[in-house]
Amino acid sequence: MPPLTISMVTLGITLGTLMVTTANHWLTAWLGLELNMVSIIPVIAKQKHLRSTEAATKYFLTQATASALMLFSSTLNAWQTGSWNITQLDNKLSITLMISALAMKMGAAPAHFWLPEVLQGSTLATSLLITTWQKIAPITLLYMISNHTQSNIMLFIGLLSILIGGWGGINQTQLRKMMAYSSIAHLGWTITAISITPNIALLNIIIYMSMSTPFFLLLMNTSSKTLQTMTTTWAHSPTTAITLMLLLLSMAGLPPLTGFTPKLLILDNLTMHKLVPMATAMALLSLLSLIFYLRATYLLTSMSPPTTAQSTTLWRLKANHNKSTAILAPIALFNITILPTLLT
Structure with missing residues (x-):
């Protein structure tokens, strides 16, 4: 261009x-x-x-x-x-x-229906743009009208998004489609909270964007587009593999990582508003997303020494690979571990 x-x-x-x-x-x-x-x-x-x-x-x-x-x-x-x-x-x-x-x-x-197909037909850089920057404008408008939104509709859309985001991502081997369904699930958490506690909903989407950005950038460095090609990451860059693993676990919402913080706050506020069945359903449905996050994490760590990769390497190290990894790793670790302490 x-x-x-x-x-x-x-x-x-x-x-x-x-x-x-x-x-x-x-x-x-x-x-x-x-x-x-x-x-x-x-x-x-x-x-x-x-x-x-x-x-x-x-x-x-x-x-x-x-x-x-x-x-x-x-x-x-x-x-x-x-x-x-x-x-x-x-x-x-x-x-x-x-x-x-x-x-x-x-x-x-x-x-x-359009998001997984559009991401699959786009490059990793464009997918990053669609899942982060392109969501700022509509979420801002939703935040501005949050006082007038109907809670029942928002809770229904949020719960359905969490269900479809988790269920749709289980069968995926393409990383872009998996991240599309991950984005849908995180949008569900945001939409659910925006009619009850808009500030926490805003915090949730900001944290998700801060985690997905280094994840996509690391995938771009390794040219990984499928789960199979992701398995060869450890043999060439253990730092990248460990960082990707921690980012996946953080997006899954496992404590004590950053992704757990907004989910805990959302569930706490739903309970305070006497929406215990809704909070329970959201917590249980998030286990669906946990399945494909853990599968990707297992594939990343299964090739650690002394195990050797059986699949052929579809990418080669770029000239600036080590330099970019050295820059992205601290940013990713900041988003994974230090952010919760700043919020508290």
């Missing part, structure tokens, strides 16, 4: 997200989301492959549908209340439609 094109795409993605996060008017927020969508489509389709074209088409159709639903919801609210302010979403039908539109934009269940 030419440098001028890269600059324009980066500017569009950044400016679109900033427009949404600083907007007070629904039309401004809609314009920012559209700019964001138009800017990232060339990034998804930059590979000269039918899979990339299919992923870009699916992304465009889904996001355009969600944008149309969002525009209809805000117009209906303005017709009923006379206000285009984001924080004054008072019409019940508008609230339901807006939650559905934002859930579709983020990839939460039941409108999750």
